[in-house]
Amino acid sequence: MELVDNTSHIREDRKKELNKEFSGIEAIKEEKLARENSIENFSGQERSSELPARCPLLERSYSRSGTAEKVINPDNINKLIELLTNIDNIIKQHDQQINRLEEDNKQTMLRYQKLESDYRSVQRENRQMRELLRRQGHRVAERVSTVEQGQKRLEEMNIRTLSEIETDIRRRKIHPGEPSIVNLVNGVEWTVEEIQSLLDEQKDLWGPCFYLRDYKFQVNIATNVRNGYLAFYVALVKGIHDDELEWPFRGEIIYVLRNQEKEDEYLRKEFVITSTQANENFTKPKEMRNTPIGFPKFIKIETLREDKYSKDDCIKITLMINPIT
DSSP states (O other), X not given: XXXXXXXXXXXXXXXXXXXXXXXXXXXXXXXXXXXXXXXXXXXXXXXXXXXXXXXXXXXXEEOTTOOEEEEEXXXXXHHHHHHHHHHHHHHHHHHXXXXXXXXXXXXXXXXXXXXXXXXXXXXXXXXXXXXXXXXXXXXXXXXXXXXXHHHHHHHHHHHHHHHHHXXXXXXXXXXXXXXXXXXXXXXXXXXXXXXXXXXXHTOOEEEEEEXXXXXEEEEEEEEETTTTEEEEEEEEEOOTTGXXXXXXXXXXXXXXXXXSSOTTOEEEEEEEEOTTTOOGGGSOOSSSBOOOEEEEEEEEHHXXXXXXXXXXXXXXXXXXXXXXX
16 A cells, blocks of 8 residues: 655646746736836836836827837836736635645554554454464364264264163073162172073173262173083273272282072182273273173082072072272
8 A cells, every 4th residue: 555645746847937927926016116217217208118018018109299108007017016916815815725735644654553543453364364264263172072982982882881771681581580689788689590401502791880989890600511610700891970089090809609599509710900000901891881891700600509599490699899998
């Protein structure tokens, strides 16, 4: 943006014109003064040869002898004075116009400078906004990526959960009424029905999840017919309190299989998890649940049948967990 100042050129041209007019006016004034002096010194005499022929304010008159001579008319002097006054007024008006133009030009320049400053400020703000939008775009892209990854993990978890639910539903169709679980002070008692069908199928069975000291657990039974053993396991499951708990989990885990005909007889096995023994089984769950841990040879299937640990085709398992703080 550039504003061209033409006022100075106009002013210079006007001054040149006025100087020419002033030169003519000065010449007229000098002629007027000379003729007044001539009138006083040579009143009544012929003066045509002394007056410049170029003076426009002279009029011709005739003497009694009929000789033409040039004389100054007093009315023309008044007209000349009036003309000079008008010229002075015109010059003043022109000066006032020039002053107004200069003032307008000054104000225009000030407005231009302000507009230029505002324009630069807007450019700066635009650059800042572009940079901010660029950064926000990166942040939004990162958040969208994080959300998409979270949705993907959630979908994977939902798929696994649905698969487990479907498996449990199929098992419940085979074993109606199982599993039954009762919460205890430091654990749970799990009644597994139709144990013979479970052994015949040679499949794993997961019990319901339960909370203990805000840690979430799940019990698992697995059959190992090849070796002739029934295995008991427990796994840490992702829970709603995980962010508030101490990890890895430390504590004592006890499995008890009761003889259903002799209450004072039971099979008990336990292990203790300390900070030095902690492994990925007891760290904060990243997936739906951690890898289960327990006893792959908890009891022989033959012993289970002969020693009345199984009654009415069901067994009762007590799992006690004592966290170490």
